[in-house]
Amino acid sequence: MPARITREETAHVARLARLDLTDDELDRYAPQLAGVLDHAAQVAAVDTAATPPTAHPFPLRNVLRADVPVPSLDRQVVLAEAPAVEDGRFRVPRIIGEAP
Amino acid sequence: MSAPAGWEAVIGLEVHCELRTATKLFCGCRNEFGAEPNTHVCPVCLGLPGSLPVLSTAAVELAMRIGLALHCEVRPSVFHRKNYFYPDMPKDYQVSQYDEPINVAGYLDLPDGSRVGVERAHIEEDTGKTSHVGDTGRIHGAGYALVDYNRAGVPLVEIVSEPGITSATQARLYASELRAILVASGASDGRMEEGSMRVDANVSVRRVGDLELGTRCEVKNLNSLRSLSRAVDHEIGRQVAIVEGGGRVEQQTRHWDEDRGCTVTLRSKEEAYDYRYFPEPDLVPLAPDAAWVEDVRSSLGPMPADRRRAVVALFGAGGASDARADQVATVVELGLDHLVVAAAGAGIEPALALARTANEAAADAAAAREVDPAAYTALLQMEQRQELSATQAKAVLAELVTGGGAPVEIARRMGFEALAAGSLAEVVAAVVAEHPGEWERFCGGEAKLAGFFTGHVMRRTEGKANGKAVAAELAKLQG
Structure with a gap:
């Protein structure tokens, strides 16, 4: 059984998901998340020495498509779904930091 | 230039290359530079609920061409999601290949005789284009941003070199030779100015003889071969100065400022991203069989x-x-x-x-x-x-x-019919007859007057006379 997830790790995961958790919430959620992970970790107890790694539940490979263009969506329809639009583009809040 | 005396640089390059396919990596939207913003988008590349990606055969084939041209081994591969919060991908993740890339363990021979190892060349999708608006117009301090998703989902191959490059000169040579190979393999148009080939450089320095690597910095925004060599040179100098001054190089991502000719901090290690890679459940593994690989190999010129x-x-x-x-x-x-x-x-x-x-x-x-x-x-x-x-x-x-x-x-x-030799002789003779003074001086040794006569002959023949033939005629008349 792997080590239980700590309160600090829970805070880190929350930050990655852009969840703003209070100290109380962290106290409450850290053990709950640990419980979920413990449940999933039961799989680790199974002996898989003879089982090759599985990348996908279906025994499929090379699902491919021909390189032929198909019509895209109408821009008006696309942008109608956006909260803010300018100049044919999506307008988003000020970005802090560079692209990853 | 190479590193200052007593120092050596350890450089690795990551080159992103947009593939010349007709469509995007996972959908049938056109892969085309310069279209009206957000006109090449669909539910798949916008990440709308219920849409499913399907991999393009052409992208796989071009990726293999790149790998084989770089002497890589083509292997079975899987796609992962790279998760992050940044509006250049509407899905909030980028599909990439992580620990099982399609091409591994190749190399590139440079014209100077050196060989640089290629760690991997994997397939991933490009991101949309963000433009920062307001305030300074720079990334830092922008008021807001506008996003065009035409480029989101365009197929890329990222070619990662081993950290075996030792100077800015060699880095440039590598990038330029790689560009030539990308163009020759038909994978890319190699246009750095249009962003179809983009380079990031990982740079660290150490004292000659040290075995341990120094702390590295990644330099981004290298939009030309010239920027690449200038930025690497600058970064080597910056790091050597820090260590010689008793300081320590901090692991950072830095941005090359072409106008100021220096690199500036973009983010430090503490802000480094945790991408939470996991296998993309909507895509099945890619495993080109030997026949396909050999087919592609034999089609490489x-x-x-x-x-x-x-x-x-x-x-x-x-x-x-x-x-x-x-x-x-x-x-x-x-x-x-x-x-x-x-x-x-x-x-x-x-x-x-x-x-x-x-x-x-x-x-x-x-x-x-x-x-x-x-x-x-x-x-x-x-x-x-x-x-x-x-x-x-x-x-x-x-x-x-x-x-x-x-x-x-x-x-x-275009009226460039050559004049018959006979009629050219007549024109030259006529021009000579009309300018007896100049002719006398020419015959007296003022060779530069040949141009004077040639000019007149050209005008009269509306440029049809051949300069060398005129000279020959003049020589003939001089006897």
């Missing part, structure tokens, strides 16, 4: 190094001079070397064929690549036989490149 050697060989045992090496590199990089080889094979002086191709044809390389080599050769024959002057030949060449056709016809249409 000769690579730039071999093609440069073929052009140099035209010049015989002495090879091409250093001065010509640049021209040779140019015609190969632009994919015009077949014109030189065809012309030289038909008896054109290699120097003439190379010069016209590297200088004139290269001016519109995309169109020149479509020119019929036989027509090109015919034109150079007309110049070599002096039926056309150099100036006229260049004008016909420009026409041939833009519109095609038979060079003889183009020359006639």
Whole structure:
């Protein structure tokens, strides 16, 4: 059984998901998340020495498509779904930091 | 330049190359630069609920071409989601290959004789284009941003070198040779200015003899080969100065500021991203079989190094001079070397064929690549036989490149028919007769007056006379 997830790790995961958790919430959620992970970790107890790694539940490979263009969506329809639009583009809040 | 005395640089390059496919990586939207914003988007590349990605055969094939051209092993691979919060991907993740990339363990031989290892060349999707608006117009302090998702989902191959590059010069050589290979393999147009090839550099320094690597910084925003070598040089100097001053290099991502000629901090290690990679459940593994791999391998034409050697060989045992090496590199990089080889094979002086191709044809390389080599050769024959002057030949060449056709016809249409020798003699004689004073001085040894007479003959013949033929007529009259 792997080590239980700590309160600090829970805070880190929350930050990655852009969840703003209070100290109380962290106290409450850290053990709950640990419980979920413990449940999933039961799989680790199974002996898989003879089982090759599985990348996908279906025994499929090379699902491919021909390189032929198909019509895209109408821009008006696309942008109608956006909260803010300018100049044919999506307008988003000020970005802090560079692209990853 | 190389590192300051007593120091060595350890450099690795990550090159992103947009693939020349008709459609995006996972959907049928067009892969096209310069379209109206957000006109090449669909539920798949916008990440709308219920949409499912399907991999493009052409992208896989071009990725394999790159891998095989770089002597990589093509392996079964899987796709992962790279998760992050940044509005350049509407899905909030980018599909990439993580620990099982399609191409591994290759290398690239550089023209200087060195070899740089290629760790991997994997497939991933490009991101959308964000424009920062307001305030300073720079990333830091922008008021808001506008996003165009036409580029989101365009197929990329990221080529990761081993950290075996030791100088800015070698880094530039690597990037330029890689670009030539990407173009030659048909995978990319190699246009750095349009962003179809983008370079990031990982740079660290250590004292000569040290085995341990120094802390590295990643430099982004290198939009030209010149930026790459300037930025690497600057970064080496910056890091050496820090360590020599008793400080420690901090692991950072830095942004190259072309105008100021320096790198600036973008983010430090503490802000480093945790991408939470996990296998993309909507895509099945990719495993090209041996037959497909061999098919692609056998369809690869000769690579730039071999093609440069073929052009140099035209010049015989002495090879091409250093001065010509640049021209040779140019015609190969632009994919015009077949014109030189065809012309030289038909008896054109290699120097003439190379010069016209590297200088004139290269001016519109995309169109020149479509020119019929036989027509090109015919034109150079007309110049070599002096039926056309150099100036006229260049004008016909420009026409041939833009519109095609038979060079003889183009020359006639442009009024470049060579004058019959008899009528040229008459015109020269008439011009001489009209300017007795100048003629006397010319005969008395004022050789530069040849230009005066030639000019008059040209005007009278509306430029149809051949300069060398006029000179011959003048010499004849001088007796």
